[in-house]
Structure formats: C-alpha cells, structure tokens
Amino acid sequence: MRTKYFALLVLTAVFVGCTDKFEEFNTDKKNPAIAAGNALFTNAQKELADQVNQTNVNQNVFKLWAQYWTETTYIDEANYDVVTRNIAEQIYRFMIREALRDFKEAKELIAVEEGPEAEATKQNRLMIIELLEAYTWHQLVDIFGMVPYTEALNIENVYPKYDDGAFIYNDLLKRVTDAVEALDPSEGSFGSADLYYGGDVEKWIKFGNSLKLKMGIILSDVNPTLAEQAITSALAGGIFESSADDALMPYLSSSPNQNPLYEEIVATGRNDYVVANTIVDIMNDLEDPRRQFFFTQKDGAYVGGIYGHSNSYPNYSHIHPDILAPDFHGFILTYTEMLFYLAEAAERGFAVPLTAEEYYNMGIKNSILEWGGTQDDVDTYLARPDVAYATAPDESEDGWRQKIATQAWIASYTRGLEGWTTWRRLDYPIFNIAEQIESVHDIPTRFTFPIEEQTLNQANYAAAVAALGEGGDKLTTKIFWDLYDANE
Structure with missing residues (x-):
C-alpha cells in the first residue's frame, strides 16, 4: 500500500492513505463513512498549494522565470539551465502523481460512501474536486503545452499518450461548466476538511466561474470564439466579487504546515x-x-x-520578510487577477460590464490595498501619466497589451507561473536576457518534458515531440495559445 503521512491543518492528526483497497484506510471512528475521502482531499489541496507557491529550484522555478527574483550563488535556473536538476520530473511528481492522484482517489472513495450525511454532501464534494482537477490540469498545460491527460493516472496503463493542449483546454472548460452547474449551495460539502473555503459551496461556484474566465482569456489569441463563450458564461454564472472570494492556502506558524517559502x-x-x-x-x-x-x-x-x-x-534588496513568514498564505486564484483579465476582455471587444480602463484601475487599486497600501497611495499612483490608462506608455500594436500586462504582472508578484504566463501571452513587460545563458538564447516559453519520459515512455514521447511542431521539445517552443509576437 502506498503510504503517506500528513498533519492535517484542520485536525492536526496523521492519517494513512491510499489505494483502491478502501477498507484499509484508517478512518475517524466518529465519521467512518466520510473521513477517508475527505482526508485525501485535504492532502491533495495542500500538495497542490505547496507546489504552486514553492520556490525550491528542484520543483518550481517560475518566480525566477517571471523575473520577480534572481539567484545569488547557484544561478543555473535564472539562466534557464534545467539539465542539472530533474525539475520537470518533480513537477510531474507533485502535480500529477501526488495532487491529481489524491484528488482521483478521493473521488473514488467519496463515490462509494453510504449513509445520510455522506449522501447529502456527496455531489458537491465530487464537483469541488472536479474543479481543482481542472485547475491543476490547466496549469500543467500552461507549463508543458502537452501532457498525458485522457490516459493519465491509470494503473493499467503506465505509458500514457500525450494529449494536445487545445483539446485538454476544451475538455476542461466543459468539465468546469458541468461541475459549476451541479453544485448546490443549499447542501454542504467538505466543511473544515476544505482548506481553501471551509466548505462554502457558493465560493466554489465563484471559483469555477473565475477559473473559466481565466482559461477563456488565455485562449483569446488562438480561439477568440471559444474564449468569448467561456467569458460570457463565467460572468453570467458569477465570478469573484472581492478579495474575500480569493482561493488561498492558510498556512500555519508551526511545522509541517508552514508557508513553503518560509521552509525553503x-x-x-x-x-x-x-x-x-x-x-x-x-x-x-x-x-x-x-x-x-x-x-x-x-x-x-x-x-x-x-x-x-x-x-x-x-x-541588494531582499524579499520582504512578511512574504517569508511561516503563516503567509499561499495563492491559488484571486479577484485581482480577474480584474486584469476583464480589462483585457474589454479591449478584445468581448461583452463585459465595464470599460478596460475601469477594470484596469480596479485591479491596481485592489492590489495596492490588499498588500497594505492606502487609498491615497492608489489615487497618487493612478494619477501618474505613466500609470493612468489614457497616457501610460504602450508600444504594442493594439495599444493596450503593454500597460495591462505590466500592471497584471506586478500584481501577480510571488505568483511565478501567473507572471511568466502573462509575459508569454502578451509579450510584456520587457524582460531581461541573462548574459550568462549558454544553452538557451532566449527566454523560455515552455518547460521541456521530463527526461525519464524519453526512455520510459519513448513512443508516446516521440509522438508528443512531433506534435509540438518545428520547435520540438525545447524551452523556446511556444505553447498552442502563445500566438502573439510583439517583435513581428
């Protein structure tokens, strides 16, 4: 039996998991029908949050690639040298073999639960897991471009094929739509086993719609019709309305549940x-x-x-100590990023309630205030000619990409994958080229597949490399949604 130990943030108790031998789980004797599935869900939430917010260069280099931070002595990762460490393997491990596998096994356990309490919350719990699975898969596509998806996590198929990123995105949008529609706010869900929202189903509905909005925006250059459909649907269903809706990981001051930045x-x-x-x-x-x-x-x-x-x-200046506090929260999905997506949607001509300038100003305001600034700070900043929407410099051909991207990137500080993705999609702000780069002569636009795939899953790896096109399995090959080029 594959065994894990994890001190639950809510219960501070160690549980043992997991295989499909459901009866072998150690369960809470007070609620034996639901404890095992809920515990795996909790564990998966923490595994996901830790990986997303981590800065250990063995498993997450995106705060460096977003050029928020740089290195002091060991500078390989800031120079895009990913050969010396098995980073891609670690991303696969923590996101697929850990988080996604635990989400999958939690669903299997919950699906066979019996009893009135279990039945009352079963549907909501399954749909919440569905949303977090979609979130995790979309991040994997944004990292690698293609990943094993339809054949992944199947113990009977240890050599899964890779699926096209556009296909995965389309399927994820359907899954998110179906999950949101199936959520019922009149019933409960995970309760305190839900680390992000404490079991609040209405928050999860907003999360699902906000995720759909995000994915729609990412698709805007490659499939504007699908993008607009996703955005329209998300707004109709209700997205985040304030920072109170943010999906955050509430780290604690004591080990082993501390902010991974503090630990690292x-x-x-x-x-x-x-x-x-x-x-x-x-x-x-x-x-x-x-x-x-x-x-x-x-x-x-x-x-x-x-x-x-x-x-x-x-x-040099250092990372602010508040960000490195053991109980500094981890970010999953936020209201601030939605505001910048909506500013972009307005500029693209999609039907949104406000103007691009209004969303842009709201995004800046919310970011400043949530980090600890004042309304005076907001007013002074927005009055600057180089910040004000009407006058901020913008060298992009359509006159909005640079200013929206720059402010969205600043507001995403510490969220490496989001910052790097903003730069990849919109080509702004202007990044620095590390002069000591030897093997890569441009900024990466994707991560290469795990090296072990070349030997253990050779045929499917070769097919995936061919499907990536002329660039092949290189750091500078563009992901399917990355069509805009400011230099053309």
Whole structure:
C-alpha cells in the first residue's frame, strides 16, 4: 500500500492513505463513512498549494522565470539551465502523481460512501474536486503545452499518450461548466476538511466561474470564439466579487504546515535569492507604492540583483520578510487577477460590464490595498501619466497589451507561473536576457518534458515531440495559445 503521512491543518492528526483497497484506510471512528475521502482531499489541496507557491529550484522555478527574483550563488535556473536538476520530473511528481492522484482517489472513495450525511454532501464534494482537477490540469498545460491527460493516472496503463493542449483546454472548460452547474449551495460539502473555503459551496461556484474566465482569456489569441463563450458564461454564472472570494492556502506558524517559502528560504538559513532588477527597476520608475511590501531596502533604496548573474546577497534588496513568514498564505486564484483579465476582455471587444480602463484601475487599486497600501497611495499612483490608462506608455500594436500586462504582472508578484504566463501571452513587460545563458538564447516559453519520459515512455514521447511542431521539445517552443509576437 502506498503510504503517506500528513498533519492535517484542520485536525492536526496523521492519517494513512491510499489505494483502491478502501477498507484499509484508517478512518475517524466518529465519521467512518466520510473521513477517508475527505482526508485525501485535504492532502491533495495542500500538495497542490505547496507546489504552486514553492520556490525550491528542484520543483518550481517560475518566480525566477517571471523575473520577480534572481539567484545569488547557484544561478543555473535564472539562466534557464534545467539539465542539472530533474525539475520537470518533480513537477510531474507533485502535480500529477501526488495532487491529481489524491484528488482521483478521493473521488473514488467519496463515490462509494453510504449513509445520510455522506449522501447529502456527496455531489458537491465530487464537483469541488472536479474543479481543482481542472485547475491543476490547466496549469500543467500552461507549463508543458502537452501532457498525458485522457490516459493519465491509470494503473493499467503506465505509458500514457500525450494529449494536445487545445483539446485538454476544451475538455476542461466543459468539465468546469458541468461541475459549476451541479453544485448546490443549499447542501454542504467538505466543511473544515476544505482548506481553501471551509466548505462554502457558493465560493466554489465563484471559483469555477473565475477559473473559466481565466482559461477563456488565455485562449483569446488562438480561439477568440471559444474564449468569448467561456467569458460570457463565467460572468453570467458569477465570478469573484472581492478579495474575500480569493482561493488561498492558510498556512500555519508551526511545522509541517508552514508557508513553503518560509521552509525553503528562512528555515534553511540559505541566502539563495534576491529580488530581480527586472521588477525593481520597473516599479522604481513608477514609484510604485507596493515596493515597501514587496522588497526590503538597501541603503535607503530598492536595488534589484542583476537577473541571471551571481549577486552578492548583502548588496541588494531582499524579499520582504512578511512574504517569508511561516503563516503567509499561499495563492491559488484571486479577484485581482480577474480584474486584469476583464480589462483585457474589454479591449478584445468581448461583452463585459465595464470599460478596460475601469477594470484596469480596479485591479491596481485592489492590489495596492490588499498588500497594505492606502487609498491615497492608489489615487497618487493612478494619477501618474505613466500609470493612468489614457497616457501610460504602450508600444504594442493594439495599444493596450503593454500597460495591462505590466500592471497584471506586478500584481501577480510571488505568483511565478501567473507572471511568466502573462509575459508569454502578451509579450510584456520587457524582460531581461541573462548574459550568462549558454544553452538557451532566449527566454523560455515552455518547460521541456521530463527526461525519464524519453526512455520510459519513448513512443508516446516521440509522438508528443512531433506534435509540438518545428520547435520540438525545447524551452523556446511556444505553447498552442502563445500566438502573439510583439517583435513581428
């Protein structure tokens, strides 16, 4: 039996899981019918949140690739050298073999539960898992472009084929739509076993619609018709309305449930990262009020380390200590990012209630306030000619990509995959090219497949590489939704 140990954040108790031998689970004697499935769900939520918010270079390099942070001594990852570590394998491990497998097994357990209490909440619990599975798969597509999907997580098929990213996105949109429609706010769900929302079904409905909006925006350049359908449907169903709706992971001050940034940076005593000059210079030019919450000062100024270079830790600004606190929450999906997606939707001509400028201003305001700024900070910042929507510089051919992308990227600080994805989709803000790059001469636009796939799943790997097109399995091959090129 595959055995895991995890101290539940809600219950602070160790459980043992999992195989399809359901009777072998250790269960809560008070609620034996529902404890095992709920426990696996809780575990999967934490596994997902830890991977998404992690900065361990063995498993998540995206805060570096978004150029929020850079390295001090060991600089391979900021120079896009992914050969020396098995990073792709670790992404597969934590997102597919851990989180997605636990979600799948939780569904299997919940589906066979019996009794009035279990039956009353079963449908909602299954649909909530469906939403988090969709979230995880969409992130995997955004990382690799293609992944095993239809044949994944099948113990009888250890060599699954890879599915086309566009196909996966289309299927995920259907799954999200069906899950949202099946959720019933009049019934309960996971209760305290739900780490993100405490079992609030209405919040999960907003989460599902917000995820649909996000996926629709990502598809905008490659399939505008489907994108508009997804966005229209999401708005009709109801998306996040404030930061109170954010999907967050509530880390605790005690081990083993601490913020992974604290565990990786503070608890280890390592000084491997400083903030990157890419974001510091942009925010300095804008006199951005969020700098005081993002970075520390060096000799009274905000000074970013040179991206991709060796940087002496004492000589540059550091990650703000609040972000590295053991109980600093982890981000999954937020209201602020929805506002910038809506600004983009308005510019693309999709039917949304407000103008692009209004959503842009709301996104900036919400970001400043939620990080600790004041309304005066908001007013002063939005009054700047280089920030105000009507006058902010924008070199993109359609006149909006640069300003929306820049502010969305700033607002996504610490959320590496979101920041990197914004840059990949919209080609802004302007990123730095690390001068010490040897093997890659441009900024990555995807992650290469795990090396082990080349030997263990050779035939399907070869088919996937061929399907990627001329670029093949390279860091600079573009994902199917990445069509816009500011240089053309």
